[in-house]
Amino acid sequence: MPYPCELLNDANAAAITESNRSRTCSNLVYLFLSNTVGGAIIFGNETGIVREAQEKDRGSVYMYKGNNWRSGEFGHMVIHPEGKRCYCGKIGCLDAYCSALRLADQTDGDLERFFREMEAGNQDLKKIWNEYLKDLAIAVDNLRMCFDCEIVLGGYVGSSMEPYIQEFRNLVAEKDIFENSGDYVYVCQYQQEASALGAAIFQIEKFIDTI
Known part of the structure; x- marks a missing residue:
């Protein structure tokens, strides 16, 4: 390609998109629930420690x-x-329990169909969904204990979770030893093409910095 280019992880790019619309304009963890599970950690410019310790990515926000x-x-x-084997070779990884494929594989790879059929009364799918939420709650609670900030659920599953977010917050609240609340968990605000938009924002702001 005769143009400058960079490689940007899809979860990182999506996190950039969300951080532009963050409710606190501060710290957030982005949990990317797509065909694999990943994420990103965003710090706001709250202390000099963050500024000195991390490479500047965009404006006053640091990844x-x-x-x-x-x-x-x-x-x-x-x-x-002692759980399932992950594709990485380890046993019991979050990816083996909370990737979008965990749900979509129940309906021939169609995630939207999974939710449609579950809402139509398929109890087998409802049971799988309940198990999914319980496993996801373990991960979110761990992230909260580590980072003490907003957690945004993104990716294919996060984009579908708006109708279930209060149910999920209740599960998380049961594990919260400080506030007994799950109000720090949010559904992503960009349900489609968040990674593409984040990649564009990344390049646009780099260009603006050169002006």
């Missing part, structure tokens, strides 16, 4: 990338040590 650029690999947190 934590880790020492080896492997931060946000939430899909490989172990939530069930």
Whole structure:
């Protein structure tokens, strides 16, 4: 390609999109629930420590990338040590329980059909969904304990969770040892093409910085 280009992780790009519309304009964890599970960690410019410790990504917002650029690999947190095998080879990873495929595989790969049939009264799918939410609540509670900030659910499943968000917050609240609340969990505000928009924002703001 005869143009400058960069590689940007899809979860990171989607997190950039959400951080532009963050309710607090501060810190957030973006949990990317698509065919694989990933995510990103965004810090607002609240302290000099963040500014000094992390590479500047965009404006006054900083994406934590880790020492080896492997931060946000939430899909490989172990939530069930004796559980299912993940595609990475480990046992019990979040990805094995909460990827979008966990649901879509029940309806021939069609995630929208999963929700339609569940809402139409399919009790087998409802049971799978309830198990999914319980596993997801374990992960979200762990992230809250680690980062103490907003958690945004994105990706294919996050984009479908608006009707179920209060039910999920109630599950999370049962695990909250500080506030007994799940109000820090939100559904992503961009349900479609969040990664594409985030990649565009990333490049546009880099260009603006050169003006």
